[in-house]
Amino acid sequence: xxxxxxxxxxxxxxxxxxxxxxxxxxxxxxxxxxxxxxxxxxxxxxxxxxxxxxxxxxxxxxxxxxxxxxxxxxxxxxxxxxxxxxxxxxxxxxxxxxxxxxxxxxxxxxxxxxxxx
Amino acid sequence: xxxxxxxxxxxxxxxxxxxxxxxxxxxxxxxxxxxxxxxxxxxxxxxxxxxxxxxxxxxxxxxxxxxxxxxxxxxxxxxxxxxxxxxxxxxxxxxxxxxxxxxxxxxxxxxxxxxxxxxxxxxxxxxxxxxxxxxxxxxxxxxxxxxxxxxxxxxxxxxxxxxxxxxxxxxxxxxxxxxxxxxxxxxxxxxxxxxxxxxxxxxxxxxxxxxxxxxxxxxxxxxxxxxxxxxxxxxxxxxxxxxxxxxxxxxxxxxxxxxxxx
Numbered sequence: 583x584x585x586x587x588x589x590x591x592x593x594x595x596x597x598x599x600x601x602x603x604x605x606x607x608x609x610x611x612x613x614x615x616x617x618x619x620x621x622x623x624x625x626x627x628x629x630x631x632x633x634x635x636x637x638x639x640x641x642x643x644x645x646x647x648x649x650x651x652x653x654x655x656x657x658x659x660x661x662x663x664x665x666x667x668x669x670x671x672x673x674x675x676x677x678x679x680x681x682x683x684x685x686x687x688x689x690x691x692x693x694x695x696x697x698x699x
Numbered sequence: 700x701x702x703x704x705x706x707x708x709x710x711x712x713x714x715x716x717x718x719x720x721x722x723x724x725x726x727x728x729x730x731x732x733x734x735x736x737x738x739x740x741x742x743x744x745x746x747x748x749x750x751x752x753x754x755x756x757x758x759x760x761x762x763x764x765x766x767x768x769x770x771x772x773x774x775x776x777x778x779x780x781x782x783x784x785x786x787x788x789x790x791x792x793x794x795x796x797x798x799x800x801x802x803x804x805x806x807x808x809x810x811x812x813x814x815x816x817x818x819x820x821x822x823x824x825x826x827x828x829x830x831x832x833x834x835x836x837x838x839x840x841x842x843x844x845x846x847x848x849x850x851x852x853x854x855x856x857x858x859x860x861x862x863x864x865x866x867x868x869x870x871x872x873x874x875x876x877x878x879x880x881x882x883x884x885x886x887x888x889x890x891x892x893x894x895x896x897x898x899x900x901x902x903x904x905x906x907x908x909x910x911x912x913x914x915x916x917x918x919x920x921x922x923x924x925x926x927x928x929x930x931x932x933x934x935x936x937x938x939x940x941x942x943x944x945x946x947x948x949x950x951x952x953x954x955x956x957x958x959x960x961x
Binding site: 613614617629630632633634635636637641644658659 | 758
C-alpha cells in the first residue's frame with residue numbers, strides 16, 4: 583500500500599466510485615441502471631439512495647473517468663455514461679489498493695500477531 | 700415554445716430546481732437526467748409488479764437528491780468565478796465587482812477618446828460628442844456587467860433583468876447623436892442666415908464634425924443593440940428549455956430570487 587494517509591471517509595467515497603466504475607465495465611448505462619446494477623450485483627449490500635449517485639457520477643465525469651453522452655429527440659433526452667480509458671486504468675489501480683487495505687484490515691481483525699511489520 | 704404536459708415528477712423536479720443554486724443550463728441538464736431516470740426506474744418497478752404509487756415512491760426515494768447531495772452537486776457545478784471568489788464575504792465581493800465595473804467603464808471611455816484623438820476628430824468636436832461618448836461608455840459598462848452576471852458569475856436568479864435598460868441605452872445614444880446633428884444643423888443655419896458668406900467654410904466643417912458624431916453614436920448604439928440581441932436570445936433559449944422541462948409555475952416563474960432556497 584502507498585504511504586499516503588488513510589482517510590476512512592475518503593475510502594468510503596472511493597468505494598462508491600469504484601462500484602460505479604466497475605458496473606460500467608459491461609458497457610454504457612443510464613444513471614438509474616447503474617444504481618440498480620450495483621444493488622443487484624452486491625445482493626443489496628450497496629445501495630445508492632436519496633440521489634447520492636448523481637454527485638458521484640458527475641464527479642467521475644468531471645475527472646474524465648467516465649463520459650456522459652446525451653441522446654434522444656424532442657424534449658425527452660437521456661444521459662448515458664461509459665467508462666473511459668483513464669477510468670479503466672484508475673479502476674485497475676484502485677482495485678489493487680482496496681484489496682491491499684482490506685487484506686491488512688482482515689489481518690488486524692484476525693489477530694495482532696499476524697499483522698505485517 | 701409550448702410547455703410539455705405536466706408529468707408525474709414535474710412537482711418534484713420543480714422542488715429540486717428551487718434548491719439548486721446553479722446557472723440555468725446546469726440546472727436543466729441535472730433535471731433532465733433526473734427526469735429520465737425517475738421515469739425509467741418507476742417504469743421498471745411497475746413492470747416488476749409494484750403498484751403505481753409504490754413504483755413512484757421507490758423511484759423518488761432512490762433518485763431524488765437530498766439536501767446533502769444537492770449541496771455536493773452545487774459545489775461540483777459552481778462556475779469557476781464562484782469557486783475563485785467563494786472565500787470573499789458578500790460585501791467584499793460586491794465592492795470588488797463594482798470597482799472592477801467602474802474601472803472597466805473608465806478604460807472603455809479612455810480607449811474611445813484616445814481613438815478619436817488619433818483620428819483627429821476631437822480637434823473641433825461637436826458639443827454633443829462628449830455626452831455621446833459618456834453615455835456610450837455607460838452603455839458598454841451595462842453590457843459588460845450583464846455578460847459578467849450571466850456567463851462568468853452564473854447568477855441566473857433573474858436573467859432577463861437589465862436587458863431593457865441596455866436596449867433603451869442604445870436608443871438613447873443614437874437619439875443623442877441624431878439630436879446633436881439636428882441642433883448643430885440648426886445652429887449652422889442660424890449663423891449662415893446672419894452671414895451667408897461663411898457658408899463655404901462653415902458647411903464643410905459642420906459636415907466633418909457631425910458625421911463623426913453620428914458615426915460614433917451609430918457604432919455605440921449598434922454595439923449595445925447587438926449585445927441586447929445576444930443576451931435576449933440566450934435568455935430566451937434557456938428559459939424556453941426550462942419552461943419545456945418544468946412548465947409555467949406561478950411560484951417560480953418568472954425567476955424570482957425570493958423563491959430560492961439556498
